[in-house]
Amino acid sequence: MGRNRLLDYEEGGHDLRVPLEDCYGGAREESGRTFVDVQFVTNSPLEAKARIELNFRVAALEGEMRQRRREMAIQGHRIAYLEAQLAQKNGQPTYAEAINARDAIEAFTRELFGNVSVTERDDEETAGDRHFVFHVNSAATIDDLIALSDKWHTEVASLPNRLSGLFRLSLDIAK
Amino acid sequence: MNGTQFYSFAISLAKGPGPAEFRSCTSRAYYGAYHRARELIEHYGVSLPGGTEWHKKVRWILDQSNDAAIKKASAKLNSLRDARNDADYQLSDLQPENARSAEFNLRTAKEIIDLVDAYIASGKSPGRTAIREYSKDTLKLIVR
Numbered sequence: 001m002g003r004n005r006l007l008d009y010e011e012g013g014h015d016l017r018v019p020l021e022d023c024y025g026g027a028r029e030e031s032g033r034t035f036v037d038v039q040f041v042t043n044s045p046l047e048a049k050a051r052i053e054l055n056f057r058v059a060a061l062e063g064e065m066r067q068r069r070r071e072m073a074i075q076g077h078r079i080a081y082l083e084a085q086l087a088q089k090n091g092q093p094t095y096a097e098a099i100n101a102r103d104a105i106e107a108f109t110r111e112l113f114g115n116v117s118v119t120e121r122d123d124e125e126t127a128g129d130r131h132f133v134f135h136v137n138s139a140a141t142i143d144d145l146i147a148l149s150d151k152w153h154t155e156v157a158s159l160p161n162r163l164s165g166l167f168r169l170s171l172d173i174a175k
Numbered sequence: 176m177n178g179t180q181f182y183s184f185a186i187s188l189a190k191g192p193g194p195a196e197f198r199s200c201t202s203r204a205y206y207g208a209y210h211r212a213r214e215l216i217e218h219y220g221v222s223l224p225g226g227t228e229w230h231k232k233v234r235w236i237l238d239q240s241n242d243a244a245i246k247k248a249s250a251k252l253n254s255l256r257d258a259r260n261d262a263d264y265q266l267s268d269l270q271p272e273n274a275r276s277a278e279f280n281l282r283t284a285k286e287i288i289d290l291v292d293a294y295i296a297s298g299k300s301p302g303r304t305a306i307r308e309y310s311k312d313t314l315k316l317i318v319r
Contacts, residue, residue, distance in 0.1 A: 091313070121257065123230075123231070123256070123260065124260045124263075124264045125227045125230070125260075126227050126228055126230055126231045127228070128231075129230075129231045131253070131257075133257060142275060142278055142279055142282065145279055146279070146282055146283070146286075149251070149254075149279075149283065150247075150286075153247050153250040153251050153254070154243075154247055156250045157243060157246040157247040157249070157250045158243075161238045161239055161246075164238055164246065164249070164250055165231075165234055165235065165238055165249070165250075165253060167250070167253070168253050168254045168256070168257045169254045170254070170257055170258070170261075171276070171279060172270050173270070173273055173275045173276045173279060174275075175273055175274070175275060
């Protein structure tokens with residue numbers, strides 16, 4: 001145990017590094033043992049003990065935090081994998097796929113109509129029908145708008161089936 | 176009664192003169208196109224239940240047709256659905272009260288209806304196999 005090293009404390013500001021076999025992180029390997037640096041020099045054994053214990057607690061907290069973050073990262077990768085597998089089985093897009101497609105359609109819409117704003121919307125009557133709406137303003141003729149709309153929907157229909165249903169066009173037509 | 180009759184009624188509403196007519200024009204235009212799309216699927220031998228969730232599932236079925244024109248009609252039906260929701264629910268939004276907006280939605284509905292009419296009349300049944308397979312295997316519907 002690291003705390004036993006306190007018994008080895010020597011007067012005169014000697015090396016107060018302590019082994020941390022029982023801590024996760026905040027430490028480093030040296031000569032086959034794990035150490036954490038104690039950032040002070042003191043001649044008082046009591047102060048040294050207090051500070052080392054404090055350092056232990058901080059190092060342990062930091063170590064645990066790093067460990068938990070690693071675990072979270074692993075879980076995050078696992079969740080992303082599961083989401084992708086489930087989406088594939090259900091014929092639905094992953095979140096990343098949907099966002100990438102949304103950005104591409106947004107750019108296409110701006111190119112086609114010269115303006116666009118995007119919102120997310122839930123269908124008022126059908127549960128689970130969340131989608132992106134591309135709002136555009138136009139003063140074009142109805143014939144021109146029908147032609148532009150046809151191009152827009154051709155583009156959306158060319159997406160994989162799991163994505164095409166996510167996108168809707170909303171025209172704010174000038175009177 | 177079939178979907179086309181809703182569409183015919185929508186045409187009469189497109190003349191206005193007030194917001195209720197223009198909003199109802201868009202709403203009836205959507206239902207005309209939606210029911211006509213259902214009629215295409217049923218023409219291919221699939222029994223579709225009623226209910227609100229089938230608005231979404233009809234579009235899913237059309238998306239699985241492997242036919243570019245049907246997929247595009249499905250995408251237009253999606254957009255028309257939102258226009259209909261605006262018309263019937265978003266009363267503070269004045270866009271559905273615009274005569275030109277109602278006309279645009281009416282013409283979009285007509286495109287969908289015309290496609291269904293042409294496919295049913297052709298006798299070639301584009302997308303039939305894929306629609307039947309998806310309906311039976313994924314949605315567990317009765318297919319004749």
